[in-house]
Amino acid sequence: MTAQFLQFLFSGITIGATYALAALGFSIIYNASGVINFAQGEFIMLGGMAAALLAAQGVPLPLAIGIAVVGAAVGGLLVEKLAIEPAKNAEVVTLIIITIGASLFIRGLVQVTVGKGTHALPSFSGDKPLEVLGATLLPQSLWVLGVTLVIVAVLAWFFTRTLHGKAMLATSHNKLAAQLVGINTKAILLVSFGLSAALGALGGILVAPITNTSYDIGIMLGLKGFVAATLGGLGSGTGAIVGGLLLGVVEAMTAGYISSSYKDAVPFVLILVVLFFMPRGLFGAKLTERV
């Protein structure tokens, strides 16, 4: 009984950590610009794909990962520079459609250049599963969880201890005030896209040895990341992490104890229930609306 429960928990936390990284990406961009970046899923895909392709060509794994993350970050910067910035002060719905266009563009480009096949990335430290109280855990899962925790710690330090980080937070609270104090909000937006892309890519790379990667894995992962971010409260870093982990675990528990065919409905039922009682998500800020 406990072994079964533990197994569900492990699989839930592993996939939940990926959702959490995706959700973080959504929250960071949302904070800087109020936009929901539908292309976030594609950055997750780019990370895994680039690393897998490089590794297949013989590039040593750490180097492949580094190049992939940087590449995805550059992709994020390009999207911001070429698609978001020119739109200036368009309505939020318009910006959403632009990011949808960007996601189609990126996905289509990968599909044409790399093809529709699935690619595998070697596990970082082997495939031999570890036995924990009757349940098994892949070493790769430990990597996913470990790196996620490290990232969360680094980001927390960045946002609260460094000037750049505090500038980003300031922009998210009040863009006008931030500009008045001399913060270059344009640059902040650029950096936030790059950072989100890098985070997403890293998540994609961490999980690729377990799930394999292909040109279209970004769709579902991006969507679930968005759900996780909303669940936790848009714009809240803690919320993104909690939302992602919660989502992964509830999904796994539903598949294990209730019905595997309705497990995909879980994120959406969950969000409807949570939003019904907490209209701003679990940790979302209480906003006052300026009339």
Place this chain on the structure above:
Amino acid sequence: MSTPGSPKSEHRSAEHAGFRMSGKLKGLLVLAAVLLLLPLLLSNNYQYDVVIRIAMNAIVVIGLNLLIGYTGQISLGHAGFLGIGAYASGILTTQFSWPPLLALLAGCVAAGALAFAIARPVLKLKGHYLAMATLGLGIIISIVITNEGKYTGGPDGLTVPALALSGFELDGAKPWYVVVALLLLLVTWLALNLIDSPAGRALQAIHGSEVAAQVAGVQTTRVKVRIFVVSAVIASLVGSLSAHYIAFITPGIAGFFHSIELVTMVVVGGMASVFGSIVGAVILTMLPQLLSTFEGWETVVFGAILMATMIFMPKGIVPTLAAHFRKGGSK
């Protein structure tokens, strides 16, 4: 700002209404003329098919635009209502032998009821939370349709019989064209009239600022719920019709991608513009047909076009063009 319904505002609006009415009436007449003359240009069933699909999309998008464009409520799950209508018609006519029109009505009632039940809690949410809730609703509907294969045929779909009314079967391109064209004209007229009415002005007030509208006495929640239900029923109606027209339905009709397609039509054509809805439907229905020459690059080109359109015409095509022409002419 005066409260709607007071004598002074009626007088002022009558003046404005007189001017605006003729502008909108002009548009309606142009639409009617186009629909009347279009068959002269269409030479085969395939071309009729494209036009019929455009018209069906346009009808749904007009309803969705009332919601998104005029009240500013984002709905990312609208295809779910389309799915309800389509599957109500499909299941009731094939498995329970209901007459098609009754099934269609049942679909509209179901969609309307669901929209009504969900509207109050959902519409209290703001912005992206609302988008997420509607997204969730749409996806839940499509998952249910996919899983309950015994009734819905599951992912492999369901064959739907033709729309029949006491022996007369609606079959063939030309009869369907007539039905859909008339429906489009009707819905356009209704939407235009709604915009010009006190209810319509209430809608626009909500979009401008919900708090201000409430202060002005507009019962924002009630209006929002009503529009949500109306747009859901329209979607269900078109869902049922398209089920009979294509004679085959799959769960994809209620899916996430279809919802996004519809929202894109609204935004590209022009939010808060009835004719914009029609233009958006035309462009986004025809684009895949035109892009078929690109063999493999369709997604890339489509994404690029979408980005370019939204960057250069952020308000949508019709409002941007209208602003251009107004700048040129006298104000």
Place this chain on the structure above:
Amino acid sequence: MTRRNLLKLASAAMAALAATSMGAHAQSGDIKIGSVLSVTGPAAFLGDPELKTLQLYVERINAAGGVLGRKLALVHYDDGSDANKANGFAKRLIESDNVDLFIGGTTTGSTMAMVPLVEKAGVPFISLAGGVIVVEPVKKWVFKTPHTDRMAAEKVFTDMNKRGLKKVALLSETSGFGQSGRKETLAVAAKHGIDIVADETYGPKDADMTAQLTKIKGVSDVQAVLVFGLGQGPAVVTKNYAQLGIKLPLYQSHGVASDEYIKLAGKAAEGVRLPAPSLLVADSLPANDPQKPVVTSYRKVYTDKYKEDVSLFGGAALDALMISVEAIKKAGSTDKAKVRDAIEATKGFIGTGGIVNMSATDHMGLDLSAFHMLQIKNGEFTLAQ
């Protein structure tokens, strides 16, 4: 004003696009083969090799002189795995492109969406979908080349009976392929004395199936597991299977009949059994096997050109093309009724999927002997003992 000019440019581009795409593709005099395939979207795993195969072989046939002295022209559209779009493109092929016959319909959904149109217009249609419903009940103008999911289930159950496995857990994909497979599996289980003790599902893009497998592992009397899915899903299931240390015999469906599965599942695929046509074991076939020349040739031609492995979906497309070509030759023209009759009269046709014998009541023409039971040994497909 740059914006105005940009608008003008855009409208001119749209008009040019409209002109080129609505215009004719093929020369008059060519034999037009219409094709609607799911080259993008969830079914791209099947549609991509189908298109590649058709394009490659149409080119080869034309290079060798064509059919009845005329060149073949492949007019194809991508339905993006959407049955609605398939229906629209079918209308375009029939009304606008005036094709002589159809090969396509990657998924059962797309095929069924096109069936009423081809039946009404009287155009021969060879479908590439797996669902039994395509040819049962038999429709006058509709044929198919891929093996049905019922055949896969029956082949698996026959093998299970041989090994004395009676209690089976089923894990199926929520895609059309998976659900149709599940339906047929449940339908024929009793006939073979098989008891389905667990019935779980997973989504085609799911990353982790340990929850479902843990549940199955917990069922007390389960003796074997059958997975019905395609593409990357079954590979993830296989890896999870190994991770959880499940020692029960694992059977897959013909949906994993490609080298990509072995590549993705890695060592975990060792010992997995699946029903597949001889295409996958071309090299180990005895020299006198009638299929040997056909499958080895296809294997070589396809991998030489595309540098990727063959799959049975591409093979089904090849069979459909060749059956059509034979039928046109036999009919002596592209008269649709004559070609249809010739297709229906196909007997002893040696394809990549098996030996095809069609009739008025059987529009597929394959029987259980078209499937071999394979086992993965040392990272290769081998004939199971």
